[in-house]
Amino acid sequence: MPTLSIDGKKVTAPEGSTILEAARIIGVEIPTLCHHDGLEPWGGCRLCVVDLWQPGWDEDWFKLVTSCNHPTADGMRVFTKSPRVLETRGVILDLLLARCPDAPLIQKLAAGYGIEETSYAPREEPDDCILCALCTRVCDHLDIAAISTVNRGAGKEVAPPFHEAPPDCIGCLACAEICPTNCIPYETSNFRRSIWGKDFEMLRDPATGQAVITKAQAEFFAERNGVPGSYFETSDTTKRREMAKQFVSLQNLE
Numbered sequence: 001m002p003t004l005s006i007d008g009k010k011v012t013a014p015e016g017s018t019i020l021e022a023a024r025i026i027g028v029e030i031p032t033l034c035h036h037d038g039l040e041p042w043g044g045c046r047l048c049v050v051d052l053w054q055p056g057w058d059e060d061w062f063k064l065v066t067s068c069n070h071p072t073a074d075g076m077r078v079f080t081k082s083p084r085v086l087e088t089r090g091v092i093l094d095l096l097l098a099r100c101p102d103a104p105l106i107q108k109l110a111a112g113y114g115i116e117e118t119s120y121a122p123r124e125e126p127d128d129c130i131l132c133a134l135c136t137r138v139c140d141h142l143d144i145a146a147i148s149t150v151n152r153g154a155g156k157e158v159a160p161p162f163h164e165a166p167p168d169c170i171g172c173l174a175c176a177e178i179c180p181t182n183c184i185p186y187e188t189s190n191f192r193r194s195i196w197g198k199d200f201e202m203l204r205d206p207a208t209g210q211a212v213i214t215k216a217q218a219e220f221f222a223e224r225n226g227v228p229g230s231y232f233e234t235s236d237t238t239k240r241r242e243m244a245k246q247f248v249s250l251q252n253l254e
Contacts, residue, residue, distance in 0.1 A: 004076035019067035019078055020048055030067050030080050031089065031109060033096075033180060034132035039141055041069035045132055047109075049088050051079040064088060086113065094118050096130055103128040103181045123154070128183035131156060135175035135184060143224070144168055147175060147196065160196050171200035171214040205235040 003012045006023050013022035018041060023030050033045040043066035051062040055075040064084065079085065093110040098120035100106050110116070135158055136148050146169035150159050160166035171193050176184040186195035190211040193200045200214035212218075218232035234242075 002072045002074040002076070004072055004074065004078060006078045007080055013072045017072050019050060019052070019065070019070050019072055019076075022072050023067065023078070023080065028080055032068060033109075033130060034134060035068045036134055036138075036178060039134070039137050041066075042133065042137065043069045045092070045130070047089055047092055049085055051082040051085050053077040089113060090115060095120060098122050099126065100128050100130055100181065101126050103130065103183075105181050106130065128181040129158060130181055131158070132180060133158075134178045134180065138174045138178050142172070142174060144170060144172075144220075146170075165198035166196055169196050169198050170216040170220045171195055171198065172217045203232055205238050206233070207238045208235060210235045210237065 001012050001015055003010060004019075004022065005011070006019070006026060006028050009026050009028070011022050011026045013025065020030055020032070020035065020041075030048050030050065032048045034042050035045075035048065046066060048067045049064050050067045052065045052070070053059075053062050053076065054073060062079070062082070067078075067080075090113045093106065093113055094115055095118075096103075096106045097110045097115060098118040101118065101122050110118075131149065133149060139145055139147055146166035147158055147160050149156060151157060160169070173186060173188070173193075173195065176182075176186050176195065184195070186193065188194075188211070189202070190204060190209065191202055193202060193214055200216055202211040203213055203215050203218055204211055212235050213232055218229060221227060222229045222232065
């Protein structure tokens with residue numbers, strides 16, 4: 001297992017771990033926007049940059065790397081708050097503030113680096129999408145791929161094909177739930193759910209009337225994982241109650 005230093009603190013990290021994971025072991029905080037523990041590291045937002053030195057390099061030579069996807073190695077020296085790291089993060093947040101001036105998360109992060117207002121021209125029609133791609137990546141991870149990033153430059157955005165209701169969407173809300181700025185709108189009730197311009201029928205627990213998941217979602221996972229469709233017809237609450245009854249009946253038999 002590699003042993004390295006982060007901000008002067010020694011840490012022995014598991015094999016294959018990243019600098020970000022090693023930093024978390026010793027409680028060193030590194031900001032991230034596009035990282036999620038349930039997905040492969042992406043390194044897109046660049047906010048997690050750190051200064052890195054490795055054995056064999058000149059003593060005064062350091063390299064900026066993204067900590068979320070850079071593997072640890074024995075003898076590394078990492079600095080998470082060097083002047084150029086702070087300056088780089090400041091530029092990134094300044095640009096994000098120009099793109100999403102009304103996003104509370106970006107306002108809070110930028111304020112932490114002394115940026116109250118962007119020094120760039122604000123986006124003419126701003127929204128809260130920071131293009132972290134968490135939504136598209138989780139959709140791909142589930143083998144659905146209903147949305148993607150489209151266009152380039154200032155016109156880049158997340159959208160379904162041709163900006164129409166995506167035929168592959170199952171209404172699982174994974175994209176909306178993972179979004180760090182809560183910018184994906186949806187409506188849901190015990191009967192219906194709407195997202196990306198598509199409406200879904202909800203499966204309801206016959207015992208409680210509680211909505212479980214969308215019918216499309218149940219059909220998708222039943223077919224993909226070989227789970228009986230009836231499994232999705234009851235809520236977790238009902239499942240726990242039924243399991244508790246089974247335990248009680250087993251105890252009575254004893």
